[in-house]
Amino acid sequence: MIQLARVSLRSYIRAPSKMLGTRFYSMTPEETLIQEKLVKALQPERLQVMDISGGCGSMFAIDITSAKFKGLSIVKQHKLVNEILKEDIQKWHGLQLRTKAN
Numbered sequence: 001m002i003q004l005a006r007v008s009l010r011s012y013i014r015a016p017s018k019m020l021g022t023r024f025y026s027m028t029p030e031e032t033l034i035q036e037k038l039v040k041a042l043q044p045e046r047l048q049v050m051d052i053s054g055g056c057g058s059m060f061a062i063d064i065t066s067a068k069f070k071g072l073s074i075v076k077q078h079k080l081v082n083e084i085l086k087e088d089i090q091k092w093h094g095l096q097l098r099t100k101a102n
Contacts, residue, residue, distance in 0.1 A: 027049075028051050028055065028057060030051060030057040030060070030088075031049045031050065031051055031060070033088070034049045034060060034062065034085065034088065035047060035049045037084055037085060037088075038062070038064060038081070038084060038085075041084045042064065042066040042068045042069075042080075042081075042084070043066065043067070043068065044064050044065060044066040045065045045066060045067065045102050046063070046064065046065040046100075047062075047063070047064050047065075048061075048062065048063040048064070049061075049062050050062075052096065053093070057091075057092075058091070058092055058093040058094075059092060059093050059094040059095070059096075060092065060094075060095055060096070061095075061096040061097075061098075062081065062095065062096070062097050062098070063098040064081065064097075064098070064099055064100070065099075065100040065101070065102050066099075066100075066101070066102060067101070067102040068080070069099055069100065069101035069102070070101045070102065071101070072101065074099065077099035077101070078097055078099060081097060081099060082097075
């Protein structure tokens with residue numbers, strides 16, 4: 001009997017090693033750029049970046065957990081991410097953002 005594993009179509013980073021999880025498709029250049037900026041600025045424990053625009057790079061879903069959010073309200077956490085990605089966000093139609101303090 002063959003057992004099939006569920007495959008996640010998302011990218012994960014876990015600190016401190018920033019180990020990339022298994023991904024069965026390549027990241028778009030935009031996803032990679034977003035991921036690199038957020039890793040550099042926030043050293044996330046968990047980061048998930050996904051182009052949800054159908055591949056055109058105009059809408060993204062970001063789920064991020066970072067110790068840098070500790071003590072900040074959700075609004076301030078989102079403002080921090082928006083500031084990091086402000087140049088990119090200007091080109092997008094939308095952003096789904098979920099932040100969590102570690």
